[in-house]
C-alpha cells in the first residue's frame with residue numbers, strides 16, 4: 420500500500436509522474452529506446468529540455484520578461500556559491516537574511532567571494548521566526564533570502580522591496596503559492612522538494628543582472644555560459660529533468676500555481692488547526708511565520724512519544740520525524756501530498772488525545 424509520505428525531501432511526487440517516468444525508462448516516446456540510453460542531443464530529449472524550460476517560465480508568469488530558466492546540477496548547495504560568483508563584484512558586497520540552516524550555508528559560501536553582510540538573523544531563537552525589521556544597504560550587489568525554511572517550518576509571507584537584485588532560495592516552496600515572481604531577479608530551487616527527483620536544480624534568472632562583476636568565472640559555474648548553451652553546456656541530468664517536466668505538466672493540468680495553492684492552504688489549515696486545538700501538541704514556529712509546506716510541532720509531554728510514533732506508523736504514515744536540530748515532528752505537505760493524507764494524520768492526533776484522556 421502507498422504510504423502517506425511526509426518526507427521533507429526527496430519527497431512525494433504525483434503518482435502519475437512515477438508511472439510515466441518508469442515507462443520512459445523502459446521505452447521513451449515509443450522509440451524502442453530507454454530515456455537513459457539516448458543522446459541528450461537527440462531531438463526527443465532536446466524537446467524535453469525546451470518544454471521544461473518554457474513551462475517553468477509559463478507557470479511562474481515570467482514569459483517574455485527577460486528571464487531564463489536553467490536545469491543545472493550540484494543541488495541548491497552549488498547555487499550558494501554560483502550566486503556570489505556571478506553577482507558579487509570584485510571588491511563588492513552582498514546582503515543576506517539568516518533564517519535557518521540553509522540560509523547560513525549560503526552565507527558561508529558568499530564569504531569566499533567578498534564582504535557578506537547579514538542584515539538580520541533569527542539564530543538566537545533557533546530560527547523559529549522570520550526577522551522583519553532590517554534594512555538592506557542599497558550599495559550591496561544583491562540581497563539573498565530563503566523563502567521557506569524547510570528545517571524550522573517558517574516561511575516568508577512577504578518580501579522586501581529593494582532597488583538591488585533580489586535573490587531567493589525557493590527550494591522547498593517553489594510552485595506552491597502565487598507570488599509576483601517578477602519581484603525576484605534570481606530564483607533557485609533544488610528539484611527534490613517540490614518539483615522532481617534529486618539531481619537537478621532549477622535556476623530562474625533575469626538575464627540583465629549578469630555579466631557585471633569583473634570576475635573571470637569558470638565555464639561550468641557561469642550562468643551566461645549555461646544560458647548560451649540552452650542549459651546543455653554539458654550532459655544534463657536527463658532523468659531528473661524529464662521527471663520534473665512531468666511534474667510541471669501535472670501542475671499545469673491541475674490549473675497551475677493558483678489551483679495548487681488552494682489545496683495547500685486547505686492542507687495547512689487542517690493540520691495547524693489540529694496542532695492548535697489538540698492539548699497534547701504545540702507548534703514550534705511563530706504563528707505569523709508558519710510554513711504551509713513544512714509544519715513543525717512537538718508533543719507537550721514526551722512520554723506520549725512512543726505511543727504516538729506507533730500509531731502514525733500503523734496508519735501508513737512515513738517521514739514525520741522532525742529534523743535533529745528541532746526535534747519533535749515535521750509534516751512536509753508538498754504539492755503532491757493529497758489532502759486525504761493530512762486527514763489521516765489529524766485523525767491519529769485526535770485518536771491519541773482520546774486514548775490519553
Ligand SMILES: *Cc1c(COP(=O)(O)O)cnc(C)c1O
Pocket residue numbers: 428493494495496497521565567568569588589590591609610612
Ligand atoms: C534542501 C534545501 C537546500 C539544499 O538543497 P540541495 O539540493 O541538497 O543542495 C537548500 N535550501 C533549502 C531551502 C532547502 O530546503
